[in-house]
Each structure stands twice: as structure tokens, then as C-alpha cells.
Amino acid sequence: MNKSALLTTFTRRWWGLPFVLALLLMPLASVLSVRLWLPEGYVYLIYLPLAMMIAMLMLFDWAALPGIFAALCWHYFYRYTGPQAMIIITIFMATLVLGWGGYRSQEKTRWGVSFGVLSQVRLRLFWLAFAIPTLFILFFQAVMPVDILPELNSVFARNSFSVHTLLNYQSVLISSIAMVQMFYFLIRILRNPHFFFILKARCKQQFSPTVTLREWLIWGVMLMTSVTMLTQFRHSPDNLLTTEYGIPFLLPLMLWSALRFGYLFTSLSWGGALIVIYQLHHCFMNPLVEPHDLAVISANLLVFTLTILLMSAISTRQRRLLAKAREMALTDPVIGLPNLRALGKDLAASSGSALCFLRIPDLDRLSRTYGLQLRIQYKRSLAVHLQPSLLAGEAVYQLPGFDLVLRLETAGHQSRIERLEARLKDYHLSWDGLPIHPDVGLSYCTVTPPVLHLYELLGEMSAMAEMSLRSGHAENMQQTPNVPVQRQITEKLAILHDVQWALQQGGFRLMAQKIRGVRGDDYYEILLRMVNMHGEQMTPPRFLPVVREFGLTWDVDSQMLDQALAFIQRNREPLPGIRLAVNLFAATLCRPQFVEEIAARLKFHGVEPWQLIIEVEESPMLSDHSWGNRSIAQLRQLGCRVAIDDFGTGYASYSRLKLVQVDMLKIDGSFVRNMLSNSLDYQIIESICVVARLKRMQIVAECVETEENAEALRKLGVDYLQGDAIGAPLPLSELASAQTAASSAVRP
Known part of the structure; x- marks a missing residue:
């Protein structure tokens, strides 16, 4: 042996x-x-x-x-x-x-x-x-x-x-x-002497998570002070702390320990205190104490002991159950993978992480065909398939729907993501004898704690993963290497808060720019500006993408419409017959009751429909048989005019123009600026004018900055001119006074 x-x-x-x-x-x-x-x-x-x-x-x-x-x-x-x-x-x-x-x-x-x-x-x-x-x-x-x-x-x-x-x-x-x-x-x-360290670790493990060294030291000092008062000072009937009446003062201290420090530490502390108290009982106990009084003291200590130990055991069990519940809350109960809470916790604990977003939209269709169990099994088996490629501490996290997220360490993450992408393409699930191999979109980025807007970041990654399904390769969210993706998300959310503040506090300002008609039928385009909560003015390219992404298009458009129509109503006498063109989002035209809402606003402000021109960027939403195209037809039937803005920059503009019937076409300024020095731009403008005349549309040219450009555009048959050569934008509130001053200046 x-x-x-x-x-x-x-x-x-x-x-x-x-x-x-x-x-x-x-x-x-x-x-x-x-x-x-x-x-x-x-x-x-x-x-x-x-x-x-x-x-x-x-x-x-x-x-x-x-x-x-x-x-x-x-x-x-x-x-x-x-x-x-x-x-x-x-x-x-x-x-x-x-x-x-x-x-x-x-x-x-x-x-x-x-x-x-x-x-x-x-x-x-x-x-x-x-x-x-x-x-x-x-x-x-x-x-x-x-x-x-x-x-x-x-x-x-x-x-x-x-x-x-x-x-x-x-x-x-x-x-x-x-x-x-x-x-x-x-x-x-x-x-086993090593058990001392095990016991020490167990005691520390039972401590409440919020216990600090300072609290523990204060408790220890108070306990030692109480025991010292009992055992080291002369027995004095005038000072109850030095007699057996001082023993009950230990109960609050031990209950404090029971609730905060756990069963093991409390039981050992109370046992040690009892040994000291009993060994030095002659210091605080009257030698002539009556047996009945001694029985009462002993009974009190017995009750104290039961109370302290039971309270400590119950509080320790409650903390353990709470910790277990928190741990269970970090795991999806159906899929069995860590969830978003676990991801947030792991991101906070790591010095830096690479996030990979897996989007599998075909799972939605497959689960409708084969049942929800297929989605569950696919996610589980895919996580198992990817596990050999993960390092210690890395994990696959469950997201609602048909998405997954991987957290990787940042060291060498680029090459590892390429290997993960290849491993994803090799994976398929056998379901009832059929191979299931849906397409997987992959996007990734690196983050450093604290990750303040995790849900918004995952939303951005989801959109990039959708692009990956079309491109066929992983998409990196950090197209600008020097700008962290967290800063981009933070800036976007800051702009969102500014937009919400502007909607509530009237932070949107309307500018008006004159559009001159070659036949004298001038009108004004309404340009939108925004002032944030710090009083800074923001240009449309900064805040309009955020408005569009977070679904605030109608909120902004309705405010702009109300302000424009209210201006016409207030200035009937100084500006009779004024026409205003208002830019609206294409999504606004897709509202089922949009035209009825426009008609109600026109009636409320007493404005004629011909005084309102609706401008909208060309978009796939304006295709034939869409809500947008129906709204355009209903607006024209109501008496409003409709213009397509920035024509020529969108995808398949000419093919879409065959499906949409509008009153006006605005040529994008990028063609107009260099039309006299760039023959291609000139030919594009000329072709747009030919197509517009065939469709019986009036033509508006933007960004007319010189009189030479204006003259060339008139020769091509352009009906309206807009730009610095015609007139700079001015606040809408000043338009009436500026128009009156201009009229007075031309009078003899």
C-alpha cells in the first residue's frame, strides 16, 4: 500500500x-x-x-x-x-x-x-x-x-x-x-489544514455582494468593544454595559452579521464570542447572582443563539437563491444559450470585445413550414458547431427571432472572423432527412466598455448583417477606422434626443428660398433647419437620417406643414396668392389617411390647395400600385401640385418615372453646378428636359449660382430656377417684411 x-x-x-x-x-x-x-x-x-x-x-x-x-x-x-x-x-x-x-x-x-x-x-x-x-x-x-x-x-x-x-x-x-x-x-x-482556506473562501462567498471592508471593520470594532465592556471593565451596577444586562446589546450586532455576513461567519463569530463570555463570566456577572436570574440569562442566550443562527441561515439561503435566479436570468430558458443580459455583463467585464452578429432570416420561413422546434434546434446545433472556434470566455448569445451574437476577444479577431465565416458556410442541419442550409448574414465590430447603447448597436449590426446577405461576405461596421462604432451610436442617440426635444419645444425653424418662374409665376421652397437643446443650429444632412431611421418622419413633416400653412394664413394681405413648396419624406406619402389629413389642414387654415406644392424624393415607395403613388394621384386630384425632388441621383430614376405621374421635376444641383464645364452633365440635363416634356412636367433646376447657368437652363426649356443667383434662403418669418421692402424699392 x-x-x-x-x-x-x-x-x-x-x-x-x-x-x-x-x-x-x-x-x-x-x-x-x-x-x-x-x-x-x-x-x-x-x-x-x-x-x-x-x-x-x-x-x-x-x-x-x-x-x-x-x-x-x-x-x-x-x-x-x-x-x-x-x-x-x-x-x-x-x-x-x-x-x-x-x-x-x-x-x-x-x-x-x-x-x-x-x-x-x-x-x-x-x-x-x-x-x-x-x-x-x-x-x-x-x-x-x-x-x-x-x-x-x-x-x-x-x-x-x-x-x-x-x-x-x-x-x-x-x-x-x-x-x-x-x-x-x-x-x-x-x-486537512488546507481546509482553512476553503472555509475562508466559503465564508467570503456567503457575504452579501454589497458588503465592504469598511462595513466589516466597523462591525468587528463594535463587537470587540461590546465584549471588552463586558469582560475587561470592573463590574458596576451603575454601568449596565459592564453587567449581565450588557449581553442583549450583542444581539443587534449578531443580527447585523446574520443578515450581511452569512451563516458560516456568523456561527463561528457567535461561538467564539460565547466562549469568551463564558470563560470571563466572573468579570460581568455578580458572584452572588440568584439561580433563577442565572437561568433567565442562560435562557436569553439560548434564544439569542437560535435566533442568530436561523436568521443567518435564512438570509444566506435567500442570497443564494437570488444569485441562482440572477444566473438563470442570464440564460434563455428555451434555447439554452446566454441571453442579452449575459452579453451585457460579459462586455462590461472584458477590456475589449469583437461582436459578430449572425442574421438568419430564412429561419422564419423554415419555422413556419417545419415548426418552431426547427428554429430552436438549428440555433442550438449552430452554437455547438461554432464552439470549437471560440476561446475560453467567448460565447454564442441568443437573440429574439432568428439572430445570434458572438463575443470574441479582440486579439486577432479579423482572421478569426474569416475562419468563422468559412465555418458557417460549411454548416447544415439535417431535419427529417432533409439538409437545412439557410443563408447567414454576418456583421462585426469592436467595442470597449462601457457599452452604453447595446440594443441600438445590435440594431445597427442587424442592418449591416442584412447587407451581408446580399454582398456574400462579412460586413465591418467600422468603415471609418478612427471612429469607434460606440461613438457613432452615441452621437446618433444624442441627435435623436435633440430631434425629440425640437419636436416638443418647437426647435424646428423654417427657411424660405425663392424659386423664380421664367413666366413670372414665382413660389418659395420651405427649407427645414433645427436648433438643438444647446441652441446650436443643425443642418438637415445631420438630423434627417436619424429622423428617417427612428420613424419620426410624420412627426417632423406634420410640424413643417402646420407652420407653413399657418404662415400663409397669417400673411394673406402682404403676400396674396403666395405658393409654398414643402419637402416631405416618401414614407409620409404611404400613410393610408395622408391625403385626408392634408385636406383637413388646408380647410382649417383656409388655404387653397393650389398654394401648396408637395416635394418628395424619388424612392421605391413611389412605384406603381403603392400607397405613395396613390397618394400622389389623390393630392393632384385635390388640387395640390406634386414635384419629385433631386431627380437623377436615385437608382433607376428613368424607369420609375414611367410609373409616376407628377406635375414638376427638380433636377439635382450636382448636375447644374458644372453643366457649362462638363459636357456629360449638360447632356444629362438636356435628356431630363426631353423626358419631362414628354411627360408634360414642369422642370425646376436647383443650385443655379451664376447668370450664365440660368441663361443656359432657359434655353434648354427649364421652367423654374432656384439657387444663390436667384435668392438666398431667409427665415420664413421674415419673408413678408422682405417682400414688402422689395415691393417698395421698385415703386417709382
Whole structure:
């Protein structure tokens, strides 16, 4: 037998460590036990040998009994006569066998579970803390009439209902409740010194997560101060803290520990405090204390002990259940993968991460065909398929719907993402014998904590992953390497807050720019500007994409329409017959009741339909049979004019022009600026004019900056000119006064 096996055998067999420890700990337990002399004889304030024996049984089971028997023989045979020692030892052994047998019969294989587990509290309190001490006292009282045990000047009392017997019973109860765990952990440390560090870690683990070193130190100082007041200062009836009345002041401190520091630390602290208090009882307890008063003090300590230990066990269990609930909240219960909460937690704990967004839209169609179970199984098996490519600490996270997210370490993430992309293309799921291989869109970016807007970031990544499905390769969100994606998201959300503030506080400002008609039928285009909450003016290219992305198009358009129509209503006399062109989002035209809303606004402000020109950028939303195209037809039928803005820059503009019938066509300024120096731009403008005349549309040219450009555009048949050469934008509120001043200047 090798050395390790021999050591293991020695620590478990009855003749080994259990036997040796019983012989060593019996004298220690006896020395730490505290007796007090009363007129009727000695009484124990606390009796520790029985607690030590229970702890031995909890660690070594029945193998502890031979050592306990030997220790009892060694301890009692030279203190009492042979018959007396035999009776005392028999009572000890009978008590332990009956109590431990009852406990083992109900706990079965879980008899050795460590302290602090609430599921074991009920049986341990009954068998180990109540049954064994009660049987112990009952057996001694049962043999007292035999007159073998000494009664004079001893701890034994004939009267079972005397204060003497009650005090002995309370001393055994307190030790069985408060001291068993002290001996239990002492024995475990003696058997394996490394267990000290395990116990320390377990105590720390049971602490509340919000406990600080400062709080623990304050508690320790207060406890030491209270114990010092009891044990080191002179007994004085004028100072209750130096008498037995100071003991109840320990209860709030220990309840504080029970609620904040957990069962293990509290039980060990209270056990140590009890040993100190009992050993130095003469410092604070009146030597002439009455037995009845002593019984009350002992009863209070017994109640305190039960309260403290139960409260600490309950609070520890509550924290453990709460921690388990929090851990379960980090996992999707259906898919079994970490969820968004877990992703946020892991991102906060990492110094930097690379996020990969997997978008699998075909799963929606497949789950409708084959059932929801297919989506669940596909995500699970895909996560398992990708796991070999992940490092320790990296994971696949579940998102609602048909998306997944991977968190990678930033070191070498670019090449690893390429390998992941290749691994994704190789994967397929066999479902009812059919290979399921949907397309997977992949986007990625790097982030550093704190990630303040995770949900918005994932939304952006989802859109990029959708683009990946069309491009066939992974899309990097950080097209600008020097601009972190988190900063882009933060700036976008800041602009969103500014837009929301402007909608609520009237931060949108309208500008008006004159559009000159070659036949004298001038009108004005309304240009939108925004002032943010800091008073800074923002240009449309900054805030309009955010308005479009977050679905605030109608909110902005309705405010602009109301302000424009209200201006016409207020200025009927100085500006009779004025026409205003208002730019609207294409999405606004797709509102089912849009035209009815326009008609109601025109009627409310008393504005004729011909005074309102609706401008909208050409878009796929204006295709034939769409809501946008229907709204255009209804607006023209109402009497409003409709213009397509920035024509020539959109995709398939000419083909879409065949499907849309509008009144006006605005040529994008990028062609007009260089038309005299760039023959291609000139030819594009000429072709647009030809197509517009065929469709019987009037033509508007933007960005006319010189008179030479204006003259060339007139020759091409352009009907309206707009730009700096015609007139610079001015606030709409100043348009009436500016028009009046201009009219006065031309009068003779």
C-alpha cells in the first residue's frame, strides 16, 4: 500500500484519526466548559464535550464511537469510581447511539452535509440539538434515584425540576446548537489544514455582494468593544454595559452579521464570542447572582443563539437563491444559450470585445413550414458547431427571432472572423432527412466598455448583417477606422434626443428660398433647419437620417406643414396668392389617411390647395400600385401640385418615372453646378428636359449660382430656377417684411 492510500485509510478507519482526535479533543472540550458553584452544587454554564462528540459523528459517522468511548474512559475512570464511571459512560454512549441513529435513519446519505443548508436544519435541530441533549439529561435524572452517582458537591441533582437541573439542561442545549459547528470545522482543519482556506473562501462567498471592508471593520470594532465592556471593565451596577444586562446589546450586532455576513461567519463569530463570555463570566456577572436570574440569562442566550443562527441561515439561503435566479436570468430558458443580459455583463467585464452578429432570416420561413422546434434546434446545433472556434470566455448569445451574437476577444479577431465565416458556410442541419442550409448574414465590430447603447448597436449590426446577405461576405461596421462604432451610436442617440426635444419645444425653424418662374409665376421652397437643446443650429444632412431611421418622419413633416400653412394664413394681405413648396419624406406619402389629413389642414387654415406644392424624393415607395403613388394621384386630384425632388441621383430614376405621374421635376444641383464645364452633365440635363416634356412636367433646376447657368437652363426649356443667383434662403418669418421692402424699392 502506498503512502497516500495509507494516509487515507488512517483518516477514515476507527482506529486512526477518529480515535486520536477524540482523545485529544476531550480534554480541550472539558477545559473550555464552564462550571459555576451554587449552594446546591456545581452547574454548567456551557458543556462542550457533548458538542465535540456530535461533531465527531458528523465527520466520521459510526467510526467515531470507539474513539469517543476511549476518551470517556480515560476522562472519567480516574475521576469517579468504577461503577460511577461505567454509568456515566453508558449514558453518553446510549445518548449518542440513539440520537445519531435517529438522525441517520432520516437523513440517510445526506447526513454529512456541511452546516448552513436549510434543508437539514429541521432534522438537525430535532435530533442533534434537542434529542441528544434531552436524552442526555433524562438518562442522568433516571439513574439518580439509584444513588450510585454522587449528589453532594457535584453537577448531578436528584430533583429533575430544580433550577440546578434546568441550568445543566440549558448548558447542553446551547453547546449543541452553537458549538457543534465550531468543533466540526476545527476537526476538518486538523484533518486537512488546507481546509482553512476553503472555509475562508466559503465564508467570503456567503457575504452579501454589497458588503465592504469598511462595513466589516466597523462591525468587528463594535463587537470587540461590546465584549471588552463586558469582560475587561470592573463590574458596576451603575454601568449596565459592564453587567449581565450588557449581553442583549450583542444581539443587534449578531443580527447585523446574520443578515450581511452569512451563516458560516456568523456561527463561528457567535461561538467564539460565547466562549469568551463564558470563560470571563466572573468579570460581568455578580458572584452572588440568584439561580433563577442565572437561568433567565442562560435562557436569553439560548434564544439569542437560535435566533442568530436561523436568521443567518435564512438570509444566506435567500442570497443564494437570488444569485441562482440572477444566473438563470442570464440564460434563455428555451434555447439554452446566454441571453442579452449575459452579453451585457460579459462586455462590461472584458477590456475589449469583437461582436459578430449572425442574421438568419430564412429561419422564419423554415419555422413556419417545419415548426418552431426547427428554429430552436438549428440555433442550438449552430452554437455547438461554432464552439470549437471560440476561446475560453467567448460565447454564442441568443437573440429574439432568428439572430445570434458572438463575443470574441479582440486579439486577432479579423482572421478569426474569416475562419468563422468559412465555418458557417460549411454548416447544415439535417431535419427529417432533409439538409437545412439557410443563408447567414454576418456583421462585426469592436467595442470597449462601457457599452452604453447595446440594443441600438445590435440594431445597427442587424442592418449591416442584412447587407451581408446580399454582398456574400462579412460586413465591418467600422468603415471609418478612427471612429469607434460606440461613438457613432452615441452621437446618433444624442441627435435623436435633440430631434425629440425640437419636436416638443418647437426647435424646428423654417427657411424660405425663392424659386423664380421664367413666366413670372414665382413660389418659395420651405427649407427645414433645427436648433438643438444647446441652441446650436443643425443642418438637415445631420438630423434627417436619424429622423428617417427612428420613424419620426410624420412627426417632423406634420410640424413643417402646420407652420407653413399657418404662415400663409397669417400673411394673406402682404403676400396674396403666395405658393409654398414643402419637402416631405416618401414614407409620409404611404400613410393610408395622408391625403385626408392634408385636406383637413388646408380647410382649417383656409388655404387653397393650389398654394401648396408637395416635394418628395424619388424612392421605391413611389412605384406603381403603392400607397405613395396613390397618394400622389389623390393630392393632384385635390388640387395640390406634386414635384419629385433631386431627380437623377436615385437608382433607376428613368424607369420609375414611367410609373409616376407628377406635375414638376427638380433636377439635382450636382448636375447644374458644372453643366457649362462638363459636357456629360449638360447632356444629362438636356435628356431630363426631353423626358419631362414628354411627360408634360414642369422642370425646376436647383443650385443655379451664376447668370450664365440660368441663361443656359432657359434655353434648354427649364421652367423654374432656384439657387444663390436667384435668392438666398431667409427665415420664413421674415419673408413678408422682405417682400414688402422689395415691393417698395421698385415703386417709382
